[in-house]
Amino acid sequence: MARTTPAPERGRPFGERFRRSLLPVFTALVVAYLSLPILVMILFGFNDIQGRFNFAWQGFTLEHWGNVFSRFPALNQALINSLTVAVVATTVATILGTLIGLALTRYEFRGRGPLNLLIFLPIATPEIVLGASLLALFVSVAAPLGMATIIIAHIMFNISFVVVTVRARIAGFDRHLEEAAMDLGADEWTTFRKVTLPLIFPGIMAAALLAFALSIDDFVITQFTAGAQTLTFPLWVYGASRIGVPPQVNVMGTIIFLVALVGIVLWLYLQRRDVTARPTSLNE
Amino acid sequence: MPEADVRLDRVTKRFGSFTAVDELSLEVPEGEFFSLLGPSGCGKTTTLRMIGGFEEVTSGTISLGDEDVTDLPPFKRATNTVFQNYALFPHLTVFENIAFGLRRRKTPIGEIRRQVASMLKLVELPGYEERRPNQVSGGQQQRVALARALINNPRVLLLDEPLGALDLKLRKQMQVELKRIQSEIGITFIFVTHDQEEAMTMSDRIAVMRAGRIEQLGAPEELYERPRSEFVAGFLGVSNLLDGDVAERDGELVQIRLANGVIIRAPAAATNGATKVRVGIRPEKLRVVHQGAEAASDTAETNGLDGTVFDASYVGVSTQYLVKTADGHTLTVYAQNLTSGASEALSEGQRVRLTWNPQHTFVIDDEGRVESAAPLEEESTT
Ligand SMILES: Nc1ncnc2c1ncn2[C@@H]1O[C@H](COP(=O)(O)OP(=O)(O)OP(=O)(O)O)[C@@H](O)[C@H]1O
Ligand SMILES: [Mg+2]
Secondary structure, eight states: OGGGSOOHHHHHHHHHHIIIIIHHHHHHHHHHHHHHHHHHHHHGGGBOOSSSOOSSOOOBOSHHHHSTTTSOHHHHHHHHHHHHHHHHHHHHHHHHHHHHHHHHHHOOOTTHHHHHHHTTHHHHSOHHHHHHHHHHHHHHTTOOOSHHHHHHHHHHHHHHHHHHHHHHHHHTOOHHHHHHHHHTTOOHHHHIIIIIHHHHHHHHHHHHHHHHHHHHTOOHHHHHHSTTTOOOHHHHHHHHHTTOOOHHHHHHHHHHHHHHHHHHHHHHHHHHHHHHTSOOOOOO | OOOEEEEEEEEEEEETTEEEEEEEEEEEETTOEEEEEOSTTSSHHHHHHHHHTSSOOSEEEEEETTEEOTTOOGGGSSEEEEOTTOOOOTTSOHHHHHHHHHHHTTOOHHHHHHHHHHHHHHTTOTTOTTOOGGGSOHHHHHHHHHHHHHTTOOSEEEEESTTTTSOHHHHHHHHHHHHHHHHHHOOEEEEEESOHHHHHHHOSEEEEEETTEEEEEEOHHHHHHSOSSHHHHHHTSOOEEEEEEEEEEETTEEEEEETTSOEEEEEHHHHTTOSEEEEEEOGGGOEEEETTOHHHHOOTTSEEEEEEEEEEEEOSSEEEEEEEETTSOEEEEEEEOOSSSSTTOOOTTOEEEEEEOGGGOEEEEHHHHHHHHHHHHHHHOO
16 A cells, blocks of 8 residues: 555655745735735725826825715715615525525426526526627516616526525535434424524525625626616716716725625634634544 | 334335335334344335334334324424434534424423433533534534433434444444433334344344345344244354254154254244244354264254364354365354363364254244245355
8 A cells, every 4th residue: 555655755845845935926926916906996096186087196185085975976876776786686686596506406396407407597698698688578578677677687697696606505415404403393494494594504695795796796787777767886987987987986996895805804704713613623 | 011102004115116115014112122123225214214204104104102193294203313424413512402302392491401411411421512513523423412312302212323433342332321321211212223233232122124024023032043034044143054844743842854864853833833944053052072972962852963174263262163064064163262272172174063952943934945045045054
C-alpha cells in the first residue's frame, strides 16, 4: 500500500512555494478585480462635478449625500419600485420555489420529469428573448404593463433559481429525520416546522438572497415588461445615462451596497455561530 | 399469562410485484425482548417499519394491545423507534433531541427537565445536555437515540440494528447495556439484527426470518438445539447434517438408519412422524476418541460414527477437527482444549470415533430440507 503512493517530498515544495508566494499575489489580484469597480462607484459619489458628467475626478463634496433623496423625486420613486418588485418577487418565488423543490425531490407525480427539465429553461434562455416573449404574451392578453407585469416576470425567472438552489439542499436531507419526528409524536405539519424547515433553511435563505439580488438590478426583462409609465432603479439610471448619470446614483448604489454588506456579515455571523456550536472534539 | 403486546396477523407487504413480507403472523407478549433475525433482504426492516407505521401494510392487521393500529400514522402509535443510523436531529442539542417527544405533548418545562435528566442518567450520559449530536461519539449517539425513544414511555420499543454502526467492543458493551435497560424498565423490545450471536445473547425469543416469512420462532436455546430447518440450523451456527430413514421407535427415541447403514438415535418427538429425515449435530456436541478406545466411552446410550481426521486447527479455546466418514461425509468437531499443549491433540490421518448423546441430535424433516437445501449447502455442512 505505502509503496504505491508517490514520494511526498516531490509535491510538497511546489505546493508550499505556491501557497507562500504566489497564492497571496493571486488573491490580491482577485480582490482588486472584484472591488475596484465598487470603490470607483463609492468614490464618485463624493465627486464635486461641474456640469453633467461624472467621469473625471474634480474634487470632494458631501453635497450629493445631502440631497440624495431630494434631488430627483423620480429616482426615489424608481428605487421604491425596485425594492417593491424585489421584495414581492423574492417572497413569492422563494415560497413557490421551495414547495416545487420539495415536491420534485419528494414525490413521484405525473409531469415530474418534464418539470425537472423545464425548471432550467428560464435560466438557460437568453434574458432578452425571455423579455421579448413576455412582452408579447402580456400584450396578447391585453395586460396593462406596469408593476404587476414586472413582478410576474420577476417571479417567473426567480423561481427557477430558487428551485435549483433549494433542491440541492433537500437532496442531501435524511428522510429518517422526518420519520423520527413523526415517531416521536409530531404530525406532518409539526414535522415540517420543527425538523424539515430548520434543516433546509440555509438553502432557502441562500435562494432568497440570490433571488433578491437578481431582481433588484434586473434591467433587460424589466425594460420589456415595465411599460411606459413605470420606472425601476436600473431603468431610471439607464435613461439618465444618455444625459449623464448624476452622483446621487452612486450614493444610492453605495447605500444599497452597505445594506447588503451588513446583511451578509450578519448572515455569516449567524452561520458561524451555528458552526462553532459543533467543534470536532469527541470523547470516548 | 400476559396478553400479547404486539400482534401481527397475516401481514403482507408488496413493493410492486415483489413480496417483501409474506403473510407474517406474530405475537409478542408484554415485556419480552423479541428479535427478528435473518439475512439481508429477508424483510426485517420492512416488518419493523410496518409496526412503527412508516410503511403501509398491503394486507393483514397489526395491533398493539387490543388496539388495531394498522391504519394509524406513526405519531398516533404507542411505539417508538431507535433508527439504524440514529436519525438524531442535527440542529437540536442532546437535551432538545431527548425532549422532542415530551414537547409534542406539551409537557411543562420543569417536568421535561426532570425526565430528560433521569433519562440521561439511565443511559449514563449526564452532563451532555448542551452538546449537538455531532459532538458526541457514535456510542453516545446511540444512547441519545435510545433515551429519545424511551422517554416517551412507549408500549413497544422498535430497534433496527441499533448496534450495527459500532465497533465490536462497544457493540458487546451496548448489548449488555441494552439488556440492562430493558429489564430495568420492562418495556417490550422488538429488535432487528442479522447477527445471530447478538440475537442469541439478548433475546427472550427470536423469529428467524427468511424471504419475508418466519422460518422458526422460539427461545435461543430451542432454535440452536432443535432447529427445524436446514436454514435455521445453518444460520445459527455450524452443524453436521446426515440423511437417513426412520427405522423404528425405541421409547423416547427413534432409530434412524443413515445412508451408510449405521443406526443412530434421535428424540422421537423431533421427527414429527416423517420417514425420510435429515439429522444434525452441533460440532461442540461431538466427542472424538481414538478408535479402539471407544469401549470406554461408547455405551448403548450414545450415537457413534467412525471416521478419519483430515484437518485439525487449533483456535485457542478449542480445536476444530474435520473428520471424514467412510462414505465421504465431512463432520466438524469442536473439542475443548481442557489441557494445555498439543499432547492430547489428534493428528491428521488418525482414525477416530465420534460419539454424542442422542438427545443432542436434531431432526429436520424432509419437507424443510427440499425447500431449503440448495442455497445453503456450503453454509451448513462445513
Ligand atoms: N421501498 C422499497 N421499494 C422496493 N423494494 C423494497 C423497498 N424497501 C425494501 N424493499 C425490498 O424488500 C426486501 C426486504 O427489505 P428489508 O429492508 O426489510 O430487508 P432487511 O431484512 O431489513 O435487510 P437488511 O438486513 O439488509 O437491512 C428487500 O429485498 C428490499 O430490496
Ligand atoms: Mg434492514
